[in-house]
Amino acid sequence: MIAQLKRNKFIGLLFAAIIVLSSILSGCSGTGPGGEKASSNEKTKDGKTVIEFWCSWGDSKKDYFEKWINKFNESQDKIVVKATYIAGDAWDQRITAAQAAGTGPDVMTMNYGKIAYSADQGKIKALDEYIDATKWDDLYDWSNKMVTVNGKHYAYPFNAEPGSILLYRKDFFKEAGLDPENPPKTWDELIEYGKKLSTDKHYGLTAAGTTDDLAWSHWGMQAMMGGLAINDDWSKATVNSEGNKKLFEFWNTLYKEKIFPKQMPGLYTEIEPLVDGRTAMMFNGSFVFDALRNKYADVVDNIGVAPLPTPDGDYKKTTATLGGWTFVVDGNSKHPKEAAQFIDYMLAGDPEVMVDFFNLSKFSSFTGRKSVDAALEDNEFAKNDEWRKMIQEKVLPYAIPEPIYAWDISMSYANALERVYLKGEDIDKSLAQAEKEINDYIKNNNYAGTNPNKK
Structure with missing residues (x-):
């Protein structure tokens, strides 16, 4: 998800500039890049205020959203939500352009980053004045912080x-004489298992x-080994840390031992x-x-999952790290109270609204709400799902949000690692180069002190 968003960044900014210029030249206002009215004073024939909602999920979960949006609309006397579904590849360009032109929707999906x-x-x-404090208390600490x-x-x-989790084939474990209920827990075990599992038919690990x-x-x-590539402010x-040196050595070993494919x-x-x-x-x-449970159900019983x-x-x-999606109210919305009311209904209200989503997506993502998890415990499939249980107990409590610093910084790390395991460069030399690149970026872009979470 993050990589795709970064690759679209330049195109999105260029598209936004074109839209803004076009709006100025034509004198147009109040419509999005596709001609949609957004954040407007539009009323229906029976006098209801229209709340525009743009969803980045395209058509993949459209039936789910339409079901609950229709239920919300049926429950309202004064407002009605109109939804626009935008495919992932077009999302960045559309939303960037609309916000740049001041014509963003009242409510939109937004990734945490x-x-x-x-x-x-x-x-x-900010939503605090529109959504009751008890709804924020329902969030786990990790989701509240995000x-x-x-x-x-x-x-x-x-x-x-x-x-980042480990998935593995239980049937291949059995063939190699390994216990399929006991996946590798240490780096040394992963290397040992990887060697045993590498055959002329399949790789040990990808x-x-x-x-x-x-990147x-x-x-x-990186966080496991003591820190990310740049400090908090x-x-x-x-990046040039003892922890990263050990991580590079580990990655290089996986490659040299031919556990990884070329x-x-x-x-x-x-x-x-x-x-x-x-x-x-x-x-x-x-x-x-x-995808595993909807497209490849015939192999699911052979798949194990572990940290x-x-x-x-x-x-x-x-x-x-944790990625994912949220709902936000646009800064130019003329109806923030009504927009937040819709968010409250969809995400912070009756837990069954979100239980329905997690059922549909086969628990491929997780809730940040305590009450939704409690409701899922009454769901037979959710309660007995070992994958969900493992991630909730052994991954989520210790995960961190995806970092929001410049993509260039993450790419400096990735390039440094590639120089080591693909090109054979010395680890100290490669990390020193990455350190210089990042410090140069900080200096050239006046980056010090700009972390919005630390202002």
């Missing part, structure tokens, strides 16, 4: 997805293979290499559960 910047720039409104900027709540959580995928999928492992590179098959987020038997183990995110191994086997270390 954009909340702090959007709040800092006034692009979204929507809070300088003491105020700017979004309500929709879902969360840990981006993980991130492209530079973009390395974001390693955030959790963004004034100094911290070239990874597909993108990090693709589950097919595990499904079709090209790999015995895989690092991936919980987001693949939906990423750690150097000493302690799963209580951070191994994953």
Whole structure:
């Protein structure tokens, strides 16, 4: 998700500039880039205020959203929600352009990584005065922190997805004489298992293979090893650390021992290499559960799920970052109270609204609300789902939010790692180069002290 958003950044900004210029030249206002009216004073024939909602899920969960939006509309006398569904590839361009032109929708979906910047720039409104305090108390600490900027709540959580877990083929474990109920817990065990599982038929392990995928999928492992690539106030590179040296050595060993293939098959987020038997183990995110259970149900019984191994086997270390989606109110909305009322209904009200979503998506993502988890315990499938239980107990409590610093910084880390395991460069030399690149970025972009979460 993050890699795709970053790749679309430049196109989105260019598109936004074109839209803004076009609006100025034509004197147009009050319509989005597709001609949609947004954040307007539009009324229906019977006098209801129209709340525009833009959803980044495209058509993938349209039936779910329409079901509950219709129920919300039926319950209202004075407002009505109109939804626009935008495919993921077009989302950044559309929403960036609309907000730049001041014509954003009243309510939109937003990933966690954009909340702090959007709040800092006034692009979204704080919700505390519109949503009752008890609704915020229902959030787990980790989800509460992800929507809070300088003491105020700017979004309500929709879902969360840990981006790094271990998936493996139980049948391949049995063939190799390994216990399928006892996946590797330490790095040494992962290397040992990887060697035994590497055959002429399948790889021992696959993980991130492209530079973009390395950049974001390693955030959790960096945190596990003591810290990310830059310090909290963004004034100094911290990539050249003893922890990262050990992580680079580990990754390099996986490659040198031929546990990894010479070239990874597909993108990090693709589950097919595990499904079709090209790999015995895989690092991936919980987001693949939906495809596994809906498209590849015939292999689900052969799939095991566990936390990423750690150097000493302690799963209580951070191994994953959390991405996912929220609902926010646009900073230019003329109806923030009504917009927040819709958010309250969909995300903070009756737990069954969100239980329905998690059922539909086969628990490929997780709730930030205590009451929704309590309701899921009354759901037979959810209650007995070992994958869900494992992630709730061994991953979510120790995960961290995806970092929001510049993509260039994550790419410096990824390039440094590639120089080591793909090109054979010395680890100290490669990390020193990454350190210099990041410090140069900080200096050239006046980056120190700009973290919106630390202002």
